[in-house]
Amino acid sequence: MRDLFLGRAPVDLDMVVVGDGPAFARRLGRALSVPVRVHERFGTATLRIPGVGPLDVARSRRETYAGPGALPRVEPAPVAEDLGRRDFTINAMALELAPGRRLLDPFGGRADLARRVVRMLHSQSAIDDPTRAFRAVRYANRLGFRVDSQTRRAIARASGSGAFDAVSGDRLRRELRLLFAEEDRAGAVALLRALGLDRMIDPALPREASVLPRMRRAEAIAARHPGQTSWLLYLLVWTSGLDDSARERLSRRLSLTGDEALGLRTWPAVFEALRAGGPAQSPSTILAHESSVDVLAAAAATVGGVLGRRLETALGARQTRLTIGGKDLLAAGLPAGREIGEALEATLSARRNGKISPRQELAFALTTARGGAS
Numbered sequence: 001m002r003d004l005f006l007g008r009a010p011v012d013l014d015m016v017v018v019g020d021g022p023a024f025a026r027r028l029g030r031a032l033s034v035p036v037r038v039h040e041r042f043g044t045a046t047l048r049i050p051g052v053g054p055l056d057v058a059r060s061r062r063e064t065y066a067g068p069g070a071l072p073r074v075e076p077a078p079v080a081e082d083l084g085r086r087d088f089t090i091n092a093m094a095l096e097l098a099p100g101r102r103l104l105d106p107f108g109g110r111a112d113l114a115r116r117v118v119r120m121l122h123s124q125s126a127i128d129d130p131t132r133a134f135r136a137v138r139y140a141n142r143l144g145f146r147v148d149s150q151t152r153r154a155i156a157r158a159s160g161s162g163a164f165d166a167v168s169g170d171r172l173r174r175e176l177r178l179l180f181a182e183e184d185r186a187g188a189v190a191l192l193r194a195l196g197l198d199r200m201i202d203p204a205l206p207r208e209a210s211v212l213p214r215m216r217r218a219e220a221i222a223a224r225h226p227g228q229t230s231w232l233l234y235l236l237v238w239t240s241g242l243d244d245s246a247r248e249r250l251s252r253r254l255s256l257t258g259d260e261a262l263g264l265r266t267w268p269a270v271f272e273a274l275r276a277g278g279p280a281q282s283p284s285t286i287l288a289h290e291s292s293v294d295v296l297a298a299a300a301a302t303v304g305g306v307l308g309r310r311l312e313t314a315l316g317a318r319q320t321r322l323t324i325g326g327k328d329l330l331a332a333g334l335p336a337g338r339e340i341g342e343a344l345e346a347t348l349s350a351r352r353n354g355k356i357s358p359r360q361e362l363a364f365a366l367t368t369a370r371g372g373a374s
Contacts, residue, residue, distance in 0.1 A: 117145055134175035173256070218233055221301055320352050322347060
């Protein structure tokens, strides 16, 4: 309903069923010949409908919390009570499909849309589920709304109560990923700071004025290289300047694993190595550091200037692929051996550095393999 009133294309669709939501979802899935994923514990299900997107079906329910930050216990309840468990007034509206077609808006969500405010339904909301505070930032930043004073006070009380300490790293990481998946990451960080939520992530997160311009540069770089970067880019840019102990603490707080944990932990050393090379280093030299796309983009955004542009050039060159392979060199008469691999590697460096075009690859590789290229 929120997006309908705002004239925005909905990201997803939610349906509330008075009764057995998963059973209804299964029947609907069979009728539409689409798969259904059921979450029995919460009485919910998700259908992915081609041309429409995800449809979340849930039984009308109430939620109770064993403690701050805990996952809810759910049980059936009337629709009015179901709307009352939502996070914000602008999300607590529904259009009745049967028996009538009337708007259900018991908390003034439509009025808050007109006022352009994000308002929690009740003062305990942020303590019941502290991740709602991060969602408030996400909605306000996405829609260009403000977080109303009542909600700001509720977030402050939750912060002071220690409720955020009970939020798992997985849930906190998920909220940050969602926040950094949307536009205007600098605006999101600014609002996190204004609400004190950056301190709920880690008290050492930098608040220098230079952070926000770096975030904007990172966003511009990501836009010029679509589909290559991830949310980690913005986390790296945000955490520039953190010492090793704070970085390790943040990694544990967000339950980072694998490449994400490695990227955060090694980011300062890689950044210093890239910066030390200066703006004269070639793209192939930069890429020899074997940095991930996120790390390279973060370095470009953080350092800025001529070197930043050079690092971004290397980021684009990272996608370069040869049009030839070993079989082409064998077909041209070269004997099998390590010279072929070395020639291909040298040819890739030449392509990345802009020294040759794709049409020149074979000649360059052959000359290199025969010892004739410098």
